[in-house]
Structures are given as C-alpha cells and as structure tokens.
Amino acid sequence: xxSGLIITISLLCTSFVVSVAKECTNTPTQLSSHTFRxxxxxxxxxxxxxxxxxxYHLTPTDDSAWSSLLPRKMxxxxxxxxxxxxxxxxxxxxxxxxxxxxKDVSLHDVRLDPDTFHWRAQQTNLEYLLMLDVDGLAxxxxxxxxxxxxxxPYGGWERPxxxxxxxxxxxxxxxxxxxxxxxxNDTLKAKMSALVSALSECQQKLGTGYLSAFPSxxxxxxxxxxxVWAPYYTIHKILAGLVDxxxxxxxxxxxxxxxxxxxxxxxxxxxxxxxxxxxxxxxxLNEETGxxxxxxxxxxxxxxxxxxxxxxxxxxxxxxxxxxxxxxDDISGFHSNTHIPIVVGSQLRYEITGDPxxxxxxMFFMDIVNASHSYATGGTSVSEFWxxxxxxxxxxxxxxxxxxxxYNMLKVSRNLFRWTKEVTYAxxxxxxLTNGVLGIQRGTDPGVMIYMLPLGKGVSKAVTYxxxxxxYDAFWCCYGTGIESFSKLGDSIYFQEDGESPGLYVTQxxxxxxxxxxxxxxxxxxxxxxxxxxxxxxxTFSFSSSKGGMGKESTLNLRIPVWTNxxxxxxxxxxxxxxxPxxxxxxSIKQNWKSGDQVTMELPLGxxxxxxxxxxxxxxxxxxxxxxxxxxAGHTSSDxxxxxxxxxxKWINPIPATHxxxxxxxxxxxxxxxYVLSNSNRTITMExxxxxxxxxxxxxxxxxxxxxxxxxQVLGPEELIGSQVMIEPFDFPGMLVMQGTGSSIxxxxxxxxxxxxxxxxxxxxxxxxxxxxxxxxxxxxGCYVYSDQTLKAGVKLRLECDSDATDEKFKRAASxxxxxxxxxxxxxxxxxxxxxxxxxxxxxxxxxxxxxxxYFSVQS
Numbered sequence: 117x118x119s120g121l122i123i124t125i126s127l128l129c130t131s132f133v134v135s136v137a138k139e140c141t142n143t144p145t146q147l148s149s150h151t152f153r154x155x156x157x158x159x160x161x162x163x164x165x166x167x168x169x170x171x172y173h174l175t176p177t178d179d180s181a182w183s184s185l186l187p188r189k190m191x192x193x194x195x196x197x198x199x200x201x202x203x204x205x206x207x208x209x210x211x212x213x214x215x216x217x218x219k220d221v222s223l224h225d226v227r228l229d230p231d232t233f234h235w236r237a238q239q240t241n242l243e244y245l246l247m248l249d250v251d252g253l254a255x256x257x258x259x260x261x262x263x264x265x266x267x268x269p270y271g272g273w274e275r276p277x278x279x280x281x282x283x284x285x286x287x288x289x290x291x292x293x294x295x296x297x298x299x300x301n302d303t304l305k306a307k308m309s310a311l312v313s314a315l316s317e318c319q320q321k322l323g324t325g326y327l328s329a330f331p332s333x334x335x336x337x338x339x340x341x342x343x344v345w346a347p348y349y350t351i352h353k354i355l356a357g358l359v360d361x362x363x364x365x366x367x368x369x370x371x372x373x374x375x376x377x378x379x380x381x382x383x384x385x386x387x388x389x390x391x392x393x394x395x396x397x398x399x400x401l402n403e404e405t406g407x408x409x410x411x412x413x414x415x416x417x418x419x420x421x422x423x424x425x426x427x428x429x430x431x432x433x434x435x436x437x438x439x440x441x442x443x444x445d446d447i448s449g450f451h452s453n454t455h456i457p458i459v460v461g462s463q464l465r466y467e468i469t470g471d472p473x474x475x476x477x478x479m480f481f482m483d484i485v486n487a488s489h490s491y492a493t494g495g496t497s498v499s500e501f502w503x504x505x506x507x508x509x510x511x512x513x514x515x516x517x518x519x520x521x522x523y524n525m526l527k528v529s530r531n532l533f534r535w536t537k538e539v540t541y542a543x544x545x546x547x548x549l550t551n552g553v554l555g556i557q558r559g560t561d562p563g564v565m566i567y568m569l570p571l572g573k574g575v576s577k578a579v580t581y582x583x584x585x586x587x588y589d590a591f592w593c594c595y596g597t598g599i600e601s602f603s604k605l606g607d608s609i610y611f612q613e614d615g616e617s618p619g620l621y622v623t624q625x626x627x628x629x630x631x632x633x634x635x636x637x638x639x640x641x642x643x644x645x646x647x648x649x650x651x652x653x654x655x656t657f658s659f660s661s662s663k664g665g666m667g668k669e670s671t672l673n674l675r676i677p678v679w680t681n682x683x684x685x686x687x688x689x690x691x692x693x694x695x696x697p698x699x700x701x702x703x704s705i706k707q708n709w710k711s712g713d714q715v716t717m718e719l720p721l722g723x724x725x726x727x728x729x730x731x732x733x734x735x736x737x738x739x740x741x742x743x744x745x746x747x748x749a750g751h752t753s754s755d756x757x758x759x760x761x762x763x764x765x766k767w768i769n770p771i772p773a774t775h776x777x778x779x780x781x782x783x784x785x786x787x788x789x790x791y792v793l794s795n796s797n798r799t800i801t802m803e804x805x806x807x808x809x810x811x812x813x814x815x816x817x818x819x820x821x822x823x824x825x826x827x828x829q830v831l832g833p834e835e836l837i838g839s840q841v842m843i844e845p846f847d848f849p850g851m852l853v854m855q856g857t858g859s860s861i862x863x864x865x866x867x868x869x870x871x872x873x874x875x876x877x878x879x880x881x882x883x884x885x886x887x888x889x890x891x892x893x894x895x896x897x898g899c900y901v902y903s904d905q906t907l908k909a910g911v912k913l914r915l916e917c918d919s920d921a922t923d924e925k926f927k928r929a930a931s932x933x934x935x936x937x938x939x940x941x942x943x944x945x946x947x948x949x950x951x952x953x954x955x956x957x958x959x960x961x962x963x964x965x966x967x968x969x970x971y972f973s974v975q976s
Contacts, residue, residue: 148451149500150593218534218611223297226606229627234605237557241602242295244562250307253288254314256281256329261318271589279345282329287596289357293364294603312361312370319373325380339388341400352406359414378415382427401433404454409461413468433458440477445484448504452497456524463531482528491571492726492740492747494548495522508728509735514580517569519594522552523601530608539700542623543678545608551747553601555961559809563587565598571970574753578965619671625655635670637661637709647943648770651721659713671706679744684720723768725974739974746944749968750955751847771945778820779937780833786907792816795845798863800853800913802903809964813938817846833934840894841878846939849947850954859914881931889934900930
C-alpha cells in the first residue's frame with residue numbers, strides 16, 4: 117500500500133524535476149570532487165576557501181519539484197511527535213518484497229585458481245590488508261571517543277585533520293570480511309575481529325550509539341547546511357563494514373554496533389524534520405552521503421525493523437532519482453560517484469518493496485551510462501563528473517574513469533543481471549572488471565593503486581594528478597573501493613537458482629572451484645590462459661559429487677558472450693557436441709550430474725574495433741581495439757600520430773611466444789651505478805637503469821632479429837651470440853637501430869633503411885668478461901657500438917672504428933652485459949600496422965607506468 121502511494125506521488129512530480137536537476141550537487145560543483153575538497157581543506161589559501169564556501173548550497177531547490185518523491189504528505193499531516201510516529205507506522209510491517217531473483221553464491225564456497233591473474237591480484241591485496249595495523253586504523257576513532265590512542269595515525273585522507281577520516285576503516289571492515297570469506301586466512305580474521313572490538317570500545321565510551329573518527333559536531337554543521345566534508349559518506353562506509361562483518365564473518369557484535377549507529381542517526385534525522393521540515397533534510401543531501409540508503413535497506417532486511425526502512429527512504433535522493441524516473445538522459449554535470457550508490461540503494465528498495473519504479477530507474481540508468489557516458493573499459497566519468505552524452509572524444513585525458521565509479525557500476529550491473537538473467541549485464545560486468553578494475557593495482561606491489569584510469573593520448577597510470585598511491589599515506593576513496601574489489605573477485609563468477617531442480621549460472625570465465633551445495637556437487641572451472649596466437653577462450657568444467665555418487669537433477673547455464681562468434685563456438689558434454697545458441701544467450705544443460713562429467717567450451721576470440729561514444733562526425737574514426745573481452749592499448753607516446761590504415765588484409769597480427777626469448781636489455785656498470793642502452797626519442801643513449809614496469813624500462817628493451825632459421829626459437833638471447841642480428845626497439849616494431857650520419861646511431865624505419873647499416877654481429881664482449889657482448893657493424897670491419905670512456909646518463913652511443921684492440925678503455929666502452937629484456941610481451945600482445953609507425957598492443961590491465969593510447973584514429 118505504501119509503495120503504491122510513493123509511486124503515484126513520484127510520477128506526479130517528476131515532470132518538474134528536470135529543470136532543477138543540477139541543484140542536486142553542490143554550488144559551486146567543484147566541491148563535489150573529493151580531490152578538490154581534500155586539496156582545498158589542506159591548503160592555506162583562506163581567500164579561496166572563503167570564496168568557494170560562500171556559495172555553499174546558496175541556490176535554493178524548488179521543493180515542489182523534488183521533495184514529493186518521498187512521503188512528504190504524511191509528514192505534513194501533523195507537525196509534532198504524532199506526525200513522525202504516523203509516518204513510521206505506515207512503513208511498519210510493509211512487506212512487498214519483489215520477484216524470484218537469482219541468488220548469490222557465497223564467497224565461502226568459491227576459490228580462485230592460484231594460476232590466475234585474479235588470484236595474484238587477490239593475494240597482493242591480502243598482503244596489503246595484513247600490512248595495516250589495528251592501532252593505526254583505530255587511532256582517530258579512539259581520539260574522538262576520548263580514549264588513549266597507542267601507535268601512530270595513518271596519513272592521506274586518514275590523517276587526524278582530514279574531515280573524511282574513518283572512511284577507509286569502513287572499507288577495511290568490508291574488504292577483510294570479503295577476503296576472509298574468500299581465503300579463510302586466520303591471521304586476517306584475528307585482525308578484523310580485533311578492529312571491530314576496538315571500535316566497539318569507542319562506541320561504548322561515547323554511550324549514544326554514535327561511532328566515527330570525527331566528532332558528532334560534524335553533523336551539527338551538516339544539518340545546519342554549513343560547510344563540512346561528507347560526514348554521512350564516512351558513516352555509510354563504517355555501517356557497511358560492520359554489516360559485512362556480520363553477514364560474511366558472523367560477527368554479531370558488529371551487527372549490534374550497526375543497529376546502535378542506525379538508531380542514533382534515526383534520531384538525528386527525525387529531529388531535523390520535526391524542528392524544520394523534511395525539505396530541510398533533503399536540502400542537506402546536496403552534500404555527498406554515499407550509499408546510506410543501501411546500507412539502511414540492508415539493516416532493515418536483517419532486522420525487519422521498519423524504522424530502518426523509513427530512514428533508508430529518507431536517503432533516497434529524489435532530485436536525482438526523479439530525473440531517471442522520467443527517463444531523461446540529463447545526468448551531465450552530476451558528480452558520478454555521489455549518485456551511483458544512490459541507484460544501488462534504489463535497487464535494494466525495489467527488491468524489498470517491489471516498487472517497479474525503482475526497477476525502471478536502475479535499468480534506464482544503466483542504459484544511458486552504457487550508451488552515452490562510458491568508455492571502452494566499461495568505466496565512466498571525467499575528473500569525477502559526467503559530461504554531455506555522446507561527447508566522449510573530447511573528454512580523453514589523464515583524469516578519466518574514477519575507480520570508485522567502476523566499483524559501484526559493477527554493483528548496478530550485478531543486480532540487474534540477478535533480476536533479468538540477461539547476458540548483456542554479465543558481459544558488461546566482465547568488461548568493466550577486466551579492463552577497469554584489474555589494472556588499478558601496480559602489478560604485485562601491495563598497497564599501490566590508482567585513483568583515475570587515464571584514457572587520453574600518450575598517457576600513463578603513473579602520470580595523473582594523484583599518480584600511484586602509497587600504502588600508508590594515500591587512503592583515497594578509490595583505495596577503499598579498491599581493497600574491496602580485490603577481496604571479492606569470486607563473488608560474481610556464479611549465481612544460483614534453488615529448488616527441486618537447482619540451476620547454476622556461470623557468468624564469468626575465471627579459473628576457480630565451487631561447492632555447489634544445493635545440487636550436492638563440486639565444480640572445477642579451468643580456463644586455459646588466453647594468448648594472441650591461439651584465438652580461442654578454452655574452458656573446461658569438471659564435476660564431482662560431494663557425496664561420492666550422483667547429484668540431483670540440475671541445470672548448468674553457460675554464458676555465450678556477445679564478443680564471440682557463436683557459429684564458430686564449440687561446446688561438448690563428455691565428448692558429445694551440443695548446439696550452441698546465438699551470442700548473447702545462455703546454453704542450458706540439464707541432467708543428473710555425476711563425478712567425472714566434463715563440459716568443454718571453445719569460444720572464438722576476434723580482434724574488433726569499437727567506436728568511441730561520440731556522435732560528432734569529426735570523431736567517427738576514433739576507435740578502441742578489443743580482443744574478445746580484453747581492451748588493448750598501444751605502447752606509444754604523445755609525440756606520435758595514432759592514425760592507422762585498416763586494409764583489406766590483416767593489420768593486427770599476434771606476437772608469437774618465441775619473441776620474448778629475443779628481448780634484451782644491454783647494460784654497463786660504472787661504480788655502483790648501472791646504465792642501460794636506451795631509445796631516447798629515436799636516439800640511442802645510456803641511461804640509469806630504471807625500475808621494471810616503467811616507460812624507461814620499455815625504452816631499454818630491444819628485440820634481436822635474426823634471419824637464421826636455426827635461431828628462430830631460442831631459450832634465451834645468449835644463444836644468439838655469434839649471429840647476425842638487427843635491433844628493433846620494443847615499442848617501435850618495424851624500426852631498427854642503425855648507423856646514422858657519420859658515426860651516430862639512430863632509430864629509423866626499416867623500410868627506408870640500408871640493411872647494411874642496420875646489420876650487426878653479436879659477439880662475445882671485447883672485455884672478455886662472462887655474460888658480456890659487443891655489437892660489431894657487419895658492413896664495415898672493426899666498427900663497434902661504443903658508449904664512452906666516462907659513462908654518465910644521456911651519453912649518446914656511436915660507432916667507433918679501427919680503434920686499438922688492446923685499449924682497455926675502448927674494450928670496456930664497447931662491451932655490454934646481455935640481460936633478459938626489462939619489458940616482455942604480454943601473452944595477448946599484437947602488432948598493429950600504422951601509416952607512420954607500428955604499435956605493440958597489450959591488454960590495458962597489464963600496463964603499469966608505461967605510456968599508452970587506448971583510442972586510435974582508424975581510417976578505412
């Protein structure tokens with residue numbers, strides 16, 4: 117009954133919403149940006165602070181346009197205690213829970229295969245979670261509660277004077293709960309339980325139910341609509357962390373703490389509405405509140421107490437949901453990650469109340485973000501905001517795709533898939549997880565993540581406003597969502613339907629094992645590592661009965677992704693071929709499964725281009741390149757044109773596995789400093805040896821090409837000693853190191869060079885040391901590649917001819933240590949032929965500090 121009333125009111129008022137939609141955000145809008153707010157509060161620029169905050173919420177919203185999306189009329193029936201009580205009673209015992217949704221498979225029942233990239237990412241994150249100290253995490257909470265605070269506080273956004281302090285601690289509670297369910301690491305469980313106990317002591321000391329790392333006076337400022345940095349955003353993280361500790365780790369103390377907090381804020385919101393009006397409460401929601409509606413709906417689901425349902429409704433931001441309710445693509449200018457969590461909460465409202473409006477809201481939201489506001493990664497936002505629809509080409513820069521937005525969009529798509537079983541939502545999840553999440557860690561460095569994923573021309577993850585974070589002094593919002601993402605990589609591989617004949621939906625192809633308890637079966641999924649030279653995703657499912665016999669009749673549903681060619685796909689059950697449906701559907705196999713049953717899949721992978729979401733003709737050639745679900749990026753820099761000619765023949769070709777054994781880095785030592793031969797803007801110089809995973813490491817890597825058939829496959833570059841070779845820079849395929857003008861050495865296009873000037877003999881080092889080599893020009897006797905007798909960074913290499921072969925200084929300067937290449941081709945690397953140069957393409961998630969392009973101008 118109540119749900120129907122809300123729908124009616126919503127539809128009547130939403131026609132007015134669009135005119136004031138942008139007033140959902142702060143004025144000026146820069147204050148919505150976490151980056152801008154943090155820098156402003158940490159700066160000493162008092163005049164700028166005064167200027168920015170003088171506009172804080174000054175533009176009034178039209179109450180009639182958006183406040184009625186919530187049960188305003190009920191609040192107006194009485195202006196006293198009775199009015200609030202009446203509103204509460206109308207929600208009490210409301211139970212219109214919706215549909216027959218797919219159910220989550222517990223993280224406790226899924227284990228990632230140790231041979232996978234996903235498992236390595238999970239383990240890197242586990243290492244980081246274990247590095248963090250309970251006293252450091254609880255420090256500001258204890259200070260706020262007036263307790264002794266041993267140890268030292270952390271820095272960054274958790275520093276004691278940050279107004280957002282405590283937010284990461286909430287994320288940590290969620291992440292450790294997910295990670296413990298995923299690994300059952302006992303050390304982690306002890307640490308997260310100790311943190312819950314420490315926070316409980318703080319809550320008990322305060323005695324009101326309040327719990328945070330900052331004083332409750334922050335909410336006095338929030339309710340007075342005066343400047344304060346998103347206190348409910350932090351409260352949401354703490355509440356969600358406690359709820360996750362209860363749901364995943366069975367910590368009943370954490371649930372009690374969460375309900376005490378919810379009771380406290382129920383009282384605060386109630387008092388604001390009694391003292392002022394519900395419109396005053398909604399006006400304060402212009403400040404970011406995270407997913408308060410979502411976590412309060414969760415607490416209602418657990419406890420059944422309708423006051424939490426009411427409070428959740430009061431955090432449904434009607435001025436934003438109203439725009440979506442009338443299906444207007446008018447989200448431009450909104451701070452993305454302020455509003456995506458509100459949609460996630462609205463989805464739970466639909467599941468709890470059955471209100472179809474909120475189902476339509478989230479489906480429309482997903483449609484417009486995916487169709488008009490997303491990149492080829494599946495991610496969205498530029499500098500934390502949405503821009504005009506289908507105008508994405510001019511947004512490409514360093515500050516694209518805030519990581520938090522991808523984390524939350526995955527939640528939206530996951531829920532939509534559970535409701536609809538539509539493959540398109542599972543395809544989106546795969547794309548965003550693979551290309552937008554997996555690459556935000558810096559390899560296997562624990563606690564090193566990015567805030568933004570740059571997508572412009574000649575960009576690097578290391579060269580953004582924030583760059584790579586550090587384990588103890590970052591703690592940005594995207595660190596919090598990052599540690600959660602890498603703790604629950606197994607939570608959306610499988611979904612299940614219970615019943616007499618259980619069903620299992622396999623939505624992600626990730627090597628893993630599953631205890632399918634409702635069917636009495638164990639399932640092993642093995643995905644053969646995808647490579648460029650074998651264009652198939654090959655998956656094998658093996659069944660065993662947990663009881664040793666035959667399981668009950670059940671259905672295995674396998675996703676046939678939209679990126680594959682179903683006509684070339686093969687699926688077999690115990691060697692018998694099955695008919696494969698069209699791409700974008702599920703293949704359903706129903707039978708009484710038994711131990712030893714095996715299903716194999718071969719899904720063709722193809723190279724395809726995908727236009728950027730921009731409807732202006734001048735950007736129609738701007739394309740991303742994908743290999744199946746994997747977005748490929750080109751090793752390049754902003755100094756080079758990115759135009760390529762898509763000819764009738766193959767213009768993108770796989771790099772064979774054997775090429776890695778031909779990759780070398782040549783080094784020389786001077787004292788304690790190691791120098792490497794490097795391609796510096798097409799000039800060969802000696803540079804200080806860089807760290808792996810950097811653009812400098814790419815510049816220090818070369819491929820030795822040989823025409824000798826017997827040398828085509830070697831185990832390592834040392835087997836090429838004595839061979840005639842040409843030297844190709846790693847990221848400049850098709851170009852060669854060669855003799856330039858006079859004695860100089862340069863990098864030039866192989867098609868325009870004299871082969872004699874680019875052919876060298878790789879010989880044992882003139883200095884006679886083990887592992888040492890020299891490069892002798894084949895076309896001129898006695899000419900060697902030579903650095904300098906005084907070695908330093910930036911020295912240009914040259915050819916030195918007819919030198920005294922007994923000169924020790926000459927022999928030392930003409931000798932290099934032969935090392936394995938600092939950079940290596942990814943197994944999914946390709947070479948793309950361009951009009952001005954060629955490119956090495958590798959999966960975007962594999963890049964660390966290297967420079968890349970995601971989009972290319974592809975001319976037919």
